[in-house]
Amino acid sequence: xxxxxxxxxxxxxxxxxxxxxxxxxxxxxxxxxxxxxxxxxxxxxxxxxxxxxxxxxxxxxxxxxxxxxxxxxxxxxxxxxxxxxxxxxxxxxxxxxxxxxxxxxxxxxxxxxxxxxxxxxxxxxxxxxxxxxxxxxxxxxxxxxxxxxxxxxxxxxxxxxxxxxxxxxxxxxxxxxxxxxxxxxxxxxxxxxxxxxxxxxxxxxxxxxxxxxxxxxxxxxxxxxxxxxxxxxxxxxxxxxxxxxxxxxxxxxxxxxxxxxxxxxxxxxxxxxxxxxxxxxxxxxxxxxxxxxxxxxxxxxxxxxxxxxxxxxxxxxxxxxxxxxxxxxxxxxxxxxxxxxx
Numbered sequence: 176x177x178x179x180x181x182x183x184x185x186x187x188x189x190x191x192x193x194x195x196x197x198x199x200x201x202x203x204x205x206x207x208x209x210x211x212x213x214x215x216x217x218x219x220x221x222x223x224x225x226x227x228x229x230x231x232x233x234x235x236x237x238x239x240x241x242x243x244x245x246x247x248x249x250x251x252x253x254x255x256x257x258x259x260x261x262x263x264x265x266x267x268x269x270x271x272x273x274x275x276x277x278x279x280x281x282x283x284x285x286x287x288x289x290x291x292x293x294x295x296x297x298x299x300x301x302x303x304x305x306x307x308x309x310x311x312x313x314x315x316x317x318x319x320x321x322x323x324x325x326x327x328x329x330x331x332x333x334x335x336x337x338x339x340x341x342x343x344x345x346x347x348x349x350x351x352x353x354x355x356x357x358x359x360x361x362x363x364x365x366x367x368x369x370x371x372x373x374x375x376x377x378x379x380x381x382x383x384x385x386x387x388x389x390x391x392x393x394x395x396x397x398x399x400x401x402x403x404x405x406x407x408x409x410x411x412x413x414x415x416x417x418x419x420x421x422x423x424x425x426x427x428x429x430x431x432x433x434x435x436x437x438x439x440x441x442x443x444x445x446x447x448x449x450x451x452x453x454x455x456x457x458x459x460x461x462x463x464x465x466x467x468x469x470x471x472x473x474x475x476x477x478x479x480x481x482x483x484x485x486x487x488x489x490x491x492x493x494x495x496x497x498x499x500x501x502x503x504x505x506x507x508x509x510x511x512x513x514x515x516x517x
Contacts, residue, residue: 180510181445182433185416190219192413193277193395198304199224199297202400209234215409218420223277226297227304228286240420243280248273251317272345274322278334283422289332290315290325319353326356335429337393340364342374351379352386359391362506363438365410366397377506384492384509385467391508394436412437432508439503447515453483454495461498466490488512
């Protein structure tokens, strides 16, 4: 009997979960972003402007949904390793650590900003959205205690919290392994991958899983569209399975992990049958299973559309990566084997 890990009887919607508009430092209006993403076949867009939470439900139609979202940042004021910072650059933003988080509102019309004081708001009083925002006057600090309080306050206020682009942020494992209450890791940030070449953070995800953390993985473009170019767009998608393109249905699917993320390949089915995990996908050059140990069993070849792997309870969890001939990856979330073997 098949046990589907990605539901078989639902619709699949392509989403960009990280996007900026003219409300903060993006170069396109929300209306222009909708037009560009809808034309490219997306059904969902989270306009996650810096420090300004805005309800864009006026853009919604029967084929397109906006998620109410915001991107938070917490910056290091004094470098932790000053000896490694070039002389004269001790306070320079380019050499200081930061942590960025996307918050996704479970209620589309919730624009209360937790873990925020007025000094955080993008553009301050000059931003037309700032005047109507309410916050809790929490002063953020670059300490694990303060950052975990940010995550807790956000969860308590009805938000899913995603940890963004750890490489660009200069984060180290002693920091990200102590985060609590995360919904997801942004396993690929397309814009910072274009900048750095190393923002495909699958190693960070495995590090978190192997430390005992339980969270999902997602992708986003983080597109700012300089000069209204689309070069930063359409590179990191999250495919969400839901009965309908309705806000509550999409949020439920996100909470339950009924999604995968991709820079190219598509996953058509993921299920457990007869003690094996099986996957059907678009044409791939490799399919990998990653677990708690070094039990690597890659499928490598040409035009692979099906792979299967034995499940061993001692391996604790698994996640699967599908890679196409262009080197683009699709990642599943992690699944815990004890929950899948009778």
